[in-house]
Amino acid sequence: MPVTIQDVxxxxxxxxSTVSRAFTVPDLVKDETRQHVLQTAERLGYRPNxxxxxxxxxxxxxxxxxxxxxxxxxxxxxxxxxxxxxxEADYAVFLxxxxxxxxxxxxxxxxxxxxxxxxxxxxxxxxxxxxxxVVGTTSLVFINRQVRDHPTVLMGAAGxxxxxxxxxxxxxxxxxxxxxxxxxxxxxxxRRRGLRQSARYDMEIVELGPFAPRFEGGPHAADLAIAEGxxxxxxxxxxxxxxxxSRLADRGIAVPDEMSVVGFDDIPMAxxxxxxxxxxxxxxxxxxxxxxxxxxxxxxxxxxEAGDLRRELDCxxxxxxxxxxxxxx
Amino acid sequence: MPVTIQDVxxxxxxxxSTVSRAFTVPDLVKDETRQHVLQTAERLGYRPNxxxxxxxxxxxxxxxxxxxxxxxxxxxxxxxxxxxxxxEADYAVFLxxxxxxxxxxxxxxxxxxxxxxxxxxxxxxxxxxxxxxVVGTTSLVFINRQVRDHPTVLMGAAGxxxxxxxxxxxxxxxxxxxxxxxxxxxxxxxRRRGLRQSARYDMEIVELGPFAPRFEGGPHAADLAIAEGxxxxxxxxxxxxxxxxSRLADRGIAVPDEMSVVGFDDIPMAxxxxxxxxxxxxxxxxxxxxxxxxxxxxxxxxxxEAGDLRRELDCxxxxxxxxxxxxxx
DNA sequence: TGAAACTCTGCAATCCTTTGCAGAGCCGGT
DNA sequence: ACCGGCTCTGCAAAGGATTGCAGAGTTTCA
Numbered sequence: 231m232p233v234t235i236q237d238v239x240x241x242x243x244x245x246x247s248t249v250s251r252a253f254t255v256p257d258l259v260k261d262e263t264r265q266h267v268l269q270t271a272e273r274l275g276y277r278p279n280x281x282x283x284x285x286x287x288x289x290x291x292x293x294x295x296x297x298x299x300x301x302x303x304x305x306x307x308x309x310x311x312x313x314x315x316x317x318e319a320d321y322a323v324f325l326x327x328x329x330x331x332x333x334x335x336x337x338x339x340x341x342x343x344x345x346x347x348x349x350x351x352x353x354x355x356x357x358x359x360x361x362x363x364v365v366g367t368t369s370l371v372f373i374n375r376q377v378r379d380h381p382t383v384l385m386g387a388a389g390x391x392x393x394x395x396x397x398x399x400x401x402x403x404x405x406x407x408x409x410x411x412x413x414x415x416x417x418x419x420x421r422r423r424g425l426r427q428s429a430r431y432d433m434e435i436v437e438l439g440p441f442a443p444r445f446e447g448g449p450h451a452a453d454l455a456i457a458e459g460x461x462x463x464x465x466x467x468x469x470x471x472x473x474x475x476s477r478l479a480d481r482g483i484a485v486p487d488e489m490s491v492v493g494f495d496d497i498p499m500a501x502x503x504x505x506x507x508x509x510x511x512x513x514x515x516x517x518x519x520x521x522x523x524x525x526x527x528x529x530x531x532x533x534x535e536a537g538d539l540r541r542e543l544d545c546x547x548x549x550x551x552x553x554x555x556x557x558x559x
Numbered sequence: 560m561p562v563t564i565q566d567v568x569x570x571x572x573x574x575x576s577t578v579s580r581a582f583t584v585p586d587l588v589k590d591e592t593r594q595h596v597l598q599t600a601e602r603l604g605y606r607p608n609x610x611x612x613x614x615x616x617x618x619x620x621x622x623x624x625x626x627x628x629x630x631x632x633x634x635x636x637x638x639x640x641x642x643x644x645x646x647e648a649d650y651a652v653f654l655x656x657x658x659x660x661x662x663x664x665x666x667x668x669x670x671x672x673x674x675x676x677x678x679x680x681x682x683x684x685x686x687x688x689x690x691x692x693v694v695g696t697t698s699l700v701f702i703n704r705q706v707r708d709h710p711t712v713l714m715g716a717a718g719x720x721x722x723x724x725x726x727x728x729x730x731x732x733x734x735x736x737x738x739x740x741x742x743x744x745x746x747x748x749x750r751r752r753g754l755r756q757s758a759r760y761d762m763e764i765v766e767l768g769p770f771a772p773r774f775e776g777g778p779h780a781a782d783l784a785i786a787e788g789x790x791x792x793x794x795x796x797x798x799x800x801x802x803x804x805s806r807l808a809d810r811g812i813a814v815p816d817e818m819s820v821v822g823f824d825d826i827p828m829a830x831x832x833x834x835x836x837x838x839x840x841x842x843x844x845x846x847x848x849x850x851x852x853x854x855x856x857x858x859x860x861x862x863x864e865a866g867d868l869r870r871e872l873d874c875x876x877x878x879x880x881x882x883x884x885x886x887x888x
Numbered sequence: 889t890g891a892a893a894c895t896c897t898g899c900a901a902t903c904c905t906t907t908g909c910a911g912a913g914c915c916g917g918t
Numbered sequence: 919a920c921c922g923g924c925t926c927t928g929c930a931a932a933g934g935a936t937t938g939c940a941g942a943g944t945t946t947c948a
Contacts, residue, residue, distance in 0.1 A: 310629040
């Protein structure tokens with residue numbers, strides 16, 4: 231039923247080698263022949279079987295992407311970038327969701343390994359030890375996680391954090407809470423690092439948490455922050471920030487008049503919240519594309535001259551309505 | 560570098576056939592031998608090459624999923640279901656995003672065809688004519704789209720619409736607006752159908768639109784609805800509903816006191832809005848799983864006795880704070 | 889005119905598995 | 919002692935493509 235290279239060869243009156251070459255090394259076959267072959271192929275609707283090709287070339291033409299949780303709105307956007315760029319580069323992409331589970335993540339990498347030329351690990355949950363176990367099974371590129379000797383695209387969270395701090399400082403805030411996400415998470419460490427780098431003599435930071443980086447984590451976090459008497463809150467991510475705003479609304483604390491709130495990620499709903507959330511936008515889709523670029527590069531480059539191992543995308547503070555000057559107490 | 564069946568055979572001192580059988584038809588090989596082979600394989604870290612296997616069996620062990628737009632929060636959740644269930648059934652999944660573009664969708668199906676045993680089309684944007692072109696290239700299962708002779712999982716939007724209408728009627732609303740999504744969309748037609756089926760003598764429905772089913776479509780829609788003097792609005796989807804609420808807030812119209820708003824989809828941010836949005840929850844993740852089940856079924860069943868062609872999941876109205884009794888004018 | 893140098897094409901091996909067929913060894917029955 | 923029937927294993931073909939090698943035909947140049 232499916233049309234093979236043999237069918238095309240027969241119909242065109244040439245050998246399979248010629249058909250194959252007409253597609254993969256066009257200059258090796260006479261113009262006239264090539265035209266004829268390509269037309270025949272087109273007419274028959276021939277499409278090469280990538281699995282068969284992969285068997286001999288060792289290249290599958292596929293990538294894998296593993297994300298911790300598809301229902302976290304952060305990931306679909308980077309996924310979108312990965313998918314789009316991969317398609318441009320004529321790769322197909324395998325998707326897997328490891329449910330925030332490092333063990334599962336390992337299993338997925340191993341399961342994919344044979345079917346892909348490389349995999350992109352998004353905010354990998356693996357510990358360094360666990361990483362050891364998968365390194366070498368296939369080519370790896372990381373997003374939002376720095377791993378020695380492996381290409382990585384970073385979201386420059388530290389820079390984003392600086393912008394957030396500067397923004398709040400400019401508004402006049404002098405005592406600000408930072409709500410930690412999961413302590414073990416690389417992202418959280420990065421954001422804290424940015425926080426410390428941006429430390430100012432005229433601003434006091436109180437760290438709270440860790441909290442679950444979800445809407446549900448917000449209320450508890452909000453209550454603690456209020457008790458600390460801060461005038462502004464920077465949350466680990468938007469989901470948490472939205473949860474905080476929801477709690478503030480319930481407690482009758484006006485945002486931004488009585489409390490400023492800053493999120494992180496710029497997920498779609500950040501702009502739709504009331505008030506719209508000031509947040510640090512990461513270039514997710516571009517990060518996805520960059521990851522694919524790094525992977526393609528890693529695969530094509532001669533190996534000796536390693537391409538760039540690291541691409542850093544900068545963040546952008548999006549000032550919306552959830553931040554303003556502190557209330558004069 | 561990668562370990563093949565040959566390596567295992569050599570190491571275990573048996574033929575490749577035996578190794579192969581030890582995995583695929585265990586009863587054909589003596590217990591003792593099988594143990595030995597499996598242990599050797601394990602020790603060497605052997606994992607069969609699915610491409611090679613597919614070449615001969617004609618089965619790839621892969622599925623494809625095509626969604627119209629990953630950045631629409633509706634899809635990642637069904638994707639999550641697809642992915643999870645596929646993994647349980649030992650399938651890997653190819654993901655593609657067609658950017659709301661039917662032509663691209665066709666191309667994607669065709670590109671995937673050779674590499675998958677079947678593809679799941681989520682809210683396909685193809686016209687019936689275009690569908691003709693891909694039917695037959697591979698096994699197809701649809702989500703949220705009824706296609707003759709093809710397995711389909713439906714979200715029972717009509718039933719959800721009835722619940723929404725009944726809810727508003729019970730609260731005392733007598734004049735309600737429905738904000739249409741894209742006119743050509745199958746989902747929109749389904750929802751309208753539900754609307755008409757639920758028509759009540761004591762309630763007047765005014766249809767508006769079509770509107771872009773996004774947050775940005777909301778303000779325009781809201782203004783029209785207000786001008787119509789309705790006391791409640793049912794939006795094509797949550798994004799639109801959120802956009803409406805945002806506009807109502809801007810115009811100083813209190814939700815739900817002066818206007819009730821109902822959405823559709825129950826996307827994550829629905830529950831986080833202020834006020835939290837009353838909406839119709841679809842069982843996305845279960846729909847994804849069901850689609851995989853149908854596909855597996857379609858592939859394993861003898862062909863003669865076609866399994867079920869249709870699975871309908873019912874919707875559930877989630878009453879939150881955006882609906883209440885109408886203001887007494 | 890002949891040889892050298894190209895250009896183009898085909899043959900056959902190869903990639904990794906699965907599977908039909910047949911052979912080897914063993915058992916029980918006559 | 920022999921034969922039929924099991925159970926277990928190996929040989930070899932097949933699946934769809936790529937590619938090194940060699941051969942056929944053509945051109946170039948001395």
